[in-house]
Amino acid sequence: MTPTxxxxxxxxxxxxxxxxxxxxAGRLDRLHIRLELAQESLDAALMRxxxxxxxxxxxxxLDPATSLVLAAAAHEARTAGPEEREHAxxxxxxxxxxxxxQERFREKLSESPGGRELLEELDxxxxxxxxSRRFLNNAVAVTRTAQRRWLARTLRLAGHTExxxxxxxxxxxxxxxxxx
Numbered sequence: 191m192t193p194t195x196x197x198x199x200x201x202x203x204x205x206x207x208x209x210x211x212x213x214x215a216g217r218l219d220r221l222h223i224r225l226e227l228a229q230e231s232l233d234a235a236l237m238r239x240x241x242x243x244x245x246x247x248x249x250x251x252l253d254p255a256t257s258l259v260l261a262a263a264a265h266e267a268r269t270a271g272p273e274e275r276e277h278a279x280x281x282x283x284x285x286x287x288x289x290x291x292q293e294r295f296r297e298k299l300s301e302s303p304g305g306r307e308l309l310e311e312l313d314x315x316x317x318x319x320x321x322s323r324r325f326l327n328n329a330v331a332v333t334r335t336a337q338r339r340w341l342a343r344t345l346r347l348a349g350h351t352e353x354x355x356x357x358x359x360x361x362x363x364x365x366x367x368x369x370x
Contacts, residue, residue, distance in 0.1 A: 211341065211345065211347075214336075214339075214341055214342065214347055215345075215347045217336065218333075218336050218337070218342060218347050218348055221329070221332060221333040221336055222333065222348070222351060224329050224332075224333075225326075225329045225330065225333050225354055228322070228325050228326040228328075228329040229326060231322045231325065231326070232319070232322040232323055232325075232326045232357060234322075235315070235318040235319045235321075235322040235323075236267070236279060236319055236322075237268075238315045238318065239282070239312075239315040239316060239318070239319050240264045240267050240268050240282065241315075242308070242311050242312050242315045243260050243261075243263070243264040243282065243286060243312070244260075244261060244264045244265075245308065245311075246260060246308050246312060247260040247261035247264065248261070249304065249305075249308060251299055251302045251304070251305050251308070252289070252299075256289045256292070259285050259288070259289065260285055260286065260289055262285075263278075263281050263282040263284075263285035263286070264282055266278045266281060266282070267279050267281070267282040276357065276358060276359050279359045279361075280359045280360040280361075283359065283360045283361050283362065284360060286312075286316070286364060287362065287363075287364045287365070290312075290364035291364050291365050296309060313363075316361075316363045316364070317363070319361050320361050320363065323357055323359065323361055326356075326357055327356050327357060327358075329354075330354040330355065330356050330357075331356075333354050334353065334354060337353065337354075
């Protein structure tokens, strides 16, 4: 092999390595963008669920005790800091399940003026929270896997971004909603 041939092969190897590293960095960047979008989607879904619960609590269609429990849980979820957020959202889910799973809750609310629309809105909001959280946690898992790879760690392709965290809440829908 001539020195020119060796230089040519070495140049090709360097170029291919640079292309691969650039591709991995771009993939990691796209995963972080996907993660941010999933987080924003979950935030919007949680905000919508809190708004619907507050609207339901203030609608005068429920008994005062149920209204108070739902309003308090929604308020706590709205004002919770980042560290307490998962617990507050889980508490809201449990309060919502306790209210909606009461005997004849859906029938009574459906018979009230505006009740059927509120129930549909609530069902939609609860479903969006479930799907948004699953989508976020999937994005977190994929991003973590990409960040753990040897090349990404060695060359710090993720830069100084935080290691993404799963968002774990009790988001099981009310039993009466799940069966419909």
